Amino acid sequence: MLIKQITLKNFRQYKNKQVVKFSCDKEKNVTVILGVNTSGKTTLIQAFNWCLYGKTTFKTRELINTETFQKMQMFSQEEVYVEIVLYHENTEYIIKRTQIVSKEDSNKPKCSKPSLEVAYKEENGETETIAEINVQNTVEKILPEALSDYFFFDGEHISEINNKGNVASAVRGLMGLDTISETVKHFNPIRTNSVIGKLKKELDIAKDDEGRKLILQLDNAKNNLQKLKDRLANTRKEIDFFENKKEYLNKKISSNSETKNRQEEKLRVEKDIKFLEKNQKFTEQTIVKDFTNGAFKFFALPLYEKVNAVIENASQEGVGIPKMHSDSIDFILRRGKCICGADLTLNQGAVNNIKFEQSLLPPQHIGTSIREFKKDCNRFSQEVSEYYETIKKDYIQIREDANNLYEKRDRYDELSKLLQGNIDVGKFEKDLVNTQKMLKEKKDLELKISIDIGSLSNQVETFESKLASLVIVNEKNERLKKYITYAESIFDYFNTSYINAEKKVKEDLLSSIKDLFKTMYHGSRTVEIDNDYKITLKISDGNGTYTNDTSPGLDTVKNFAFIAGIVDLARKKISSDDSSEESIEFSSEPYPIVMDAPFSNTDETHIENISKVLPSIAEQVILIVMNKDWEYAKHTMLDKVANLYQIEKKSEINSSILPATTKEAF
Numbered sequence: 001m002l003i004k005q006i007t008l009k010n011f012r013q014y015k016n017k018q019v020v021k022f023s024c025d026k027e028k029n030v031t032v033i034l035g036v037n038t039s040g041k042t043t044l045i046q047a048f049n050w051c052l053y054g055k056t057t058f059k060t061r062e063l064i065n066t067e068t069f070q071k072m073q074m075f076s077q078e079e080v081y082v083e084i085v086l087y088h089e090n091t092e093y094i095i096k097r098t099q100i101v102s103k104e105d106s107n108k109p110k111c112s113k114p115s116l117e118v119a120y121k122e123e124n125g126e127t128e129t130i131a132e133i134n135v136q137n138t139v140e141k142i143l144p145e146a147l148s149d150y151f152f153f154d155g156e157h158i159s160e161i162n163n164k165g166n167v168a169s170a171v172r173g174l175m176g177l178d179t180i181s182e183t184v185k186h187f188n189p190i191r192t193n194s195v196i197g198k199l200k201k202e203l204d205i206a207k208d209d210e211g212r213k214l215i216l217q218l219d220n221a222k223n224n225l226q227k228l229k230d231r232l233a234n235t236r237k238e239i240d241f242f243e244n245k246k247e248y249l250n251k252k253i254s255s256n257s258e259t260k261n262r263q264e265e266k267l268r269v270e271k272d273i274k275f276l277e278k279n280q281k282f283t284e285q286t287i288v289k290d291f292t293n294g295a296f297k298f299f300a301l302p303l304y305e306k307v308n309a310v311i312e313n314a315s316q317e318g319v320g321i322p323k324m325h326s327d328s329i330d331f332i333l334r335r336g337k338c339i340c341g342a343d344l345t346l347n348q349g350a351v352n353n354i355k356f357e358q359s360l361l362p363p364q365h366i367g368t369s370i371r372e373f374k375k376d377c378n379r380f381s382q383e384v385s386e387y388y389e390t391i392k393k394d395y396i397q398i399r400e401d402a403n404n405l406y407e408k409r410d411r412y413d414e415l416s417k418l419l420q421g422n423i424d425v426g427k428f429e430k431d432l433v434n435t436q437k438m439l440k441e442k443k444d445l446e447l448k449i450s451i452d453i454g455s456l457s458n459q460v461e462t463f464e465s466k467l468a469s470l471v472i473v474n475e476k477n478e479r480l481k482k483y484i485t486y487a488e489s490i491f492d493y494f495n496t497s498y499i500n501a502e503k504k505v506k507e508d509l510l511s512s513i514k515d516l517f518k519t520m521y522h523g524s525r526t527v528e529i530d531n532d533y534k535i536t537l538k539i540s541d542g543n544g545t546y547t548n549d550t551s552p553g554l555d556t557v558k559n560f561a562f563i564a565g566i567v568d569l570a571r572k573k574i575s576s577d578d579s580s581e582e583s584i585e586f587s588s589e590p591y592p593i594v595m596d597a598p599f600s601n602t603d604e605t606h607i608e609n610i611s612k613v614l615p616s617i618a619e620q621v622i623l624i625v626m627n628k629d630w631e632y633a634k635h636t637m638l639d640k641v642a643n644l645y646q647i648e649k650k651s652e653i654n655s656s657i658l659p660a661t662t663k664e665a666f
Contacts, residue, residue, distance in 0.1 A: 001142060001591050002620050004085040004092070008047055010065040010101075011080055012058070013040035013655040020044075020657055022592075022622055023642030024087070030614075030621045030640040033657065034630055035647030040655040041624045045596045048152045051082035051097045053145045054114055062109050064101045066653040072103040088142045092121040095139060143591070150563060152594045171533045171566065177505065180498045187491035190229070190460070192222045196487045203480050204472045211467070218463040225456045232449045235442055242439040244534070249432040253425055260425035266415040273408045280401040287394035294387045297380045304377040311374050329358040505569070509533070513565035516617070520564075520609045521557050535562055556602050560610055567593060568617040592620035599629040607632040615640035 005021045008014045022031045035041045046056045050063070062069075064080045072078055081098040100112040118135040119127050130138050143151065172178055189196040253260070332338060333354065336345045344351050471477055510529045517527045529535045537558055570590050593614065599607045611633040614621050621640075625633070634641075646660040 002087045007083040010068045015065045028642035031643040033624045033645045039647045039649040047082045298384045517561035590619040593618045594622040596624040611637040
């Protein structure tokens with residue numbers, strides 16, 4: 001597949017009609033489109049995906065250029081479309097997706113459901129339109145949507161490319177192995193609806209109860225066996241998913257260990273702040289209580305000393321009975337009976353003594369009051385002797401808490417700023433625990449299903465053996481047996497070929513990726529690939545032991561090597577060199593690479609190395625790149641560039657794609 005050109009009309013930033021022609025030359029096979037940030041570089045990648053598959057990642061459904069919509073008359077219509085012209089298997093295709101936009105409201109466009117048109121040119125030059133019912137299928141045959149991420153992608157996310165979906169399935173599709181796989185499935189004797197399964201059903205079996213029972217048992221066993229195999233395949237996909245997720249989470253946790261430490265410290269500081277705030281509130285309540293209970297006594301203390309001096313110099317003779325009241329004595333006299341029990345009506349002397357004591361009581365005599373006041377002053381002096389230290393201790397505690405709170409709050413704010421925009425490592429760790437749990441469950445399930453498959457396979461063989469003994473000998477059955485034998489040979493042939501072909505693909509892909517990685521990377525690391533085509537970086541400890549190693553920049557180079565390896569194999573139209581009867585030839589269509597911001601996470605040296613490799617392995621390279629990154633790439637790639645464009649940003653909502661003419665661009 002080669003892309004001849006793309007045309008955009010009123011698509012997002014691209015007002016009116018914009019045409020970009022791509023180089024299809026075998027030698028100068030690179031087209032470069034330069035642009036600054038927010039000029040519409042990523043929109044071009046989105047245009048490819050929208051035209052081919054009707055998908056975008058824009059936040060709004062409306063695709064029409066804002067200026068175009070603003071200038072539309074009320075109740076008028078305008079079209080938005082993207083048209084791609086490409087070559088596939090020596091045929092030129094024109095693929096066009098259109099959206100009709102109406103202006104029935106001054107603020108919001110009304111958009112129709114996008115329509116897709118696909119046409120192709122016949123050898124005589126005439127254009128033939130493909131029926132609407134087949135247009136999307138035609139696009140899928142040219143480049144399946146599931147594989148599109150490997151050829152139209154945002155370079156800022158290239159580090160994720162090897163973790164997208166089922167990589168093994170994608171590689172098999174790109175290498176043309178899916179066709180062989182479908183053939184194997186079509187003849188698989190385990191499937192009751194396969195060619196072999198249907199032929200066996202046509203055999204004439206003895207129509208007794210045993211024969212009918214065996215047929216039913218065999219069909220049920222085969223159906224259950226196929227369900228188990230399908231379930232096993234799905235379980236293994238789930239295991240792959242959780243294995244990849246586990247690896248991803250471990251990387252995230254490892255690469256964000258500092259963030260984790262800061263998050264843990266922030267939680268500790270937050271806990272300290274809550275404790276100090278609670279303690280400060282309690283101490284404030286304590287000092288208020290202590291101050292309320294003793295303040296007046298404390299501030300009156302100097303007066304107590306002066307009062308005592310005055311009292312000491314004053315005469316205190318005739319001091320009355322403490323706490324005695326004149327009213328109490330009046331009551332005793334009226335009663336005529338003393339508190340000691342004596343009869344006062346018969347003892348005038350006692351009465352006179354009582355009345356004398358009454359005369360010593362306030363207000364008749366101040367001596368008693370002075371004596372009581374002196375006792376109160378002495379008591380108050382004793383009570384406030386530790387008041388100052390108590391209030392001082394409370395105040396010191398408040399100041400210490402305030403200082404600690406200031407420091408803790410300051411540290412909390414500092415940690416919050418440092419953590420702004422960072423991931424929550426705690427969520428990743430929690431997710432990792434759940435992922436490991438699910439992974440164990442899926443592996444246990446895989447083992448159980450495998451055991452059940454073995455048991456059910458034995459049952460199928462037993463039923464088939466018994467049924468074979470009941471097959472009636474006649475001309476029809478003899479013919480069917482011959483057909484079954486042929487079909488089984490075809491199955492064995494394709495199945496063996498598929499196994500050999502996939503083995504060769506994997507070997508060639510690993511070899512290609514390793515060679516390309518060495519060319520792109522300047523260092524001592526190496527790359528490995530597992531059975532599911534997932535690649536990892538290894539680094540030697542100097543003693544022959546290799547450990548996993550990664551970083552955002554290294555992941556970018558690693559995945560460039562992965563993409564380049566796939567494209568390299570597709571371009572070579574791989575064919576098996578095994579000429580034995582157990583193998584078949586298989587091939588794949590070459591594909592272009594269309595990349596936005598391909599060098600975002602790489603340094604100058606890696607940019608130069610990658611720029612050398614891409615044009616040599618891809619049939620066609622289309623780079624949408626920032627001017628500053630092009631400065632590092634053009635020295636090694638310029639001799640491969642046939643077409644060079646510059647995105648001219650007129651405003652945030654209006655950009656044009658023009659041929660680059662400045663010497664600086666070249």
